[in-house]
Amino acid sequence: MGRADTGRANERTALAWQRTALSLMAGAAILARLTFDRLGLVAVALLGVALLLALWVLLESRGRYDHDAGTRTRDRPRSGRAPAALAVATVVVGLTEAAALLR
Amino acid sequence: MPGPRRWPGWVYAAGEEPDYRFSFANERTFLAWVRTSLALMAAGVALDAVTLSISERAQHALAFVLVVLGVLSAAVAWFRWARAERAMRRKEPLPAFGWGAVFALAVVLAGLVLVAVAF
Numbered sequence: 001m002g003r004a005d006t007g008r009a010n011e012r013t014a015l016a017w018q019r020t021a022l023s024l025m026a027g028a029a030i031l032a033r034l035t036f037d038r039l040g041l042v043a044v045a046l047l048g049v050a051l052l053l054a055l056w057v058l059l060e061s062r063g064r065y066d067h068d069a070g071t072r073t074r075d076r077p078r079s080g081r082a083p084a085a086l087a088v089a090t091v092v093v094g095l096t097e098a099a100a101l102l103r
Numbered sequence: 104m105p106g107p108r109r110w111p112g113w114v115y116a117a118g119e120e121p122d123y124r125f126s127f128a129n130e131r132t133f134l135a136w137v138r139t140s141l142a143l144m145a146a147g148v149a150l151d152a153v154t155l156s157i158s159e160r161a162q163h164a165l166a167f168v169l170v171v172l173g174v175l176s177a178a179v180a181w182f183r184w185a186r187a188e189r190a191m192r193r194k195e196p197l198p199a200f201g202w203g204a205v206f207a208l209a210v211v212l213a214g215l216v217l218v219a220v221a222f
Contacts, residue, residue, distance in 0.1 A: 013127040020134040027141050034148065078126070079109040080185055083133050087181035090140050094174035097144055101151060101167045 014061055017082070021058035024086060025051050028093050035100040046096050050089040057082050057089075114185050118192025129187050136180030143173035157220045165216060172209050176202075 032047040064078060109115040120126075150166035179202045186198040 009124045009127050013131055016131045016134045020137050023138055023141055027144065031144075031148070077109060080111050080114060080181075080188075083130065083181055083184050086134070086137050087177050090137050090177035091174050094140070094144050094170050094177065097147060098167060098170045098174070101147070101163055101170065 014064065017061035017064070018058055020086060021054045021061065024054035024089055024093070025058070028054065028089070031093055031097055035096060038100045038103040039096070043096050043100065046092055050092040050096075053085045053089040053092075057085050111185060114189045115192070118189065118194070121188075121191040125191055126188065129184055129191070132187075133180050133184040136176055136183075140173040140177040140180070143169050143176065147173070155220055161220070165213060168209070169213060172206070172213075176206060 028047040028051040032044050032051075035043040035047075060082060064082070147166040147170035150162055150169065155162055183198065183200075183202070189195075190197050
């Protein structure tokens, strides 16, 4: 698998990562605004963590697919870290919302 | 396969790298679940904001159910991604999709409740 393949699968996947990370960031920001009244700064802190995780994923996803396109700009291959970061961020957003609902 | 250790070990320690397009498809599936999870949470926020003809407690309960469903979906989605990646590396069948039945049932029930109370 040595030849460069800047095919559509790469582009689709990179775009999927970006739009998911952006949705997560938007959701965290909006929820911070909505839950501040009930939960205060704790909510803002938690959602800030979620937003930073999603931002990290957004930034690192740019190089992620060049690796498999064969242009090899990264020497660390894909792992479960970025998916885990998004999963954790989503869970944090959801649990914060759940806490706000219980108030 | 030498090289830097990839996380998690139980996915990457054995087997060989699948065609990257299958790994990408696996990732896109996971990402779709994350967006589904966010949509459920948004529905929970919406239920909290609007006023329906049911009691506020019932409304909060339904919103809570949707949010919890979203949280579980995101967590289950990561494990499903990991198990699928491992199965592809070992050329084993993909894991079963039991969560799909639970998820579909929960969404149908929530929808039926909403239909019942909104009309």
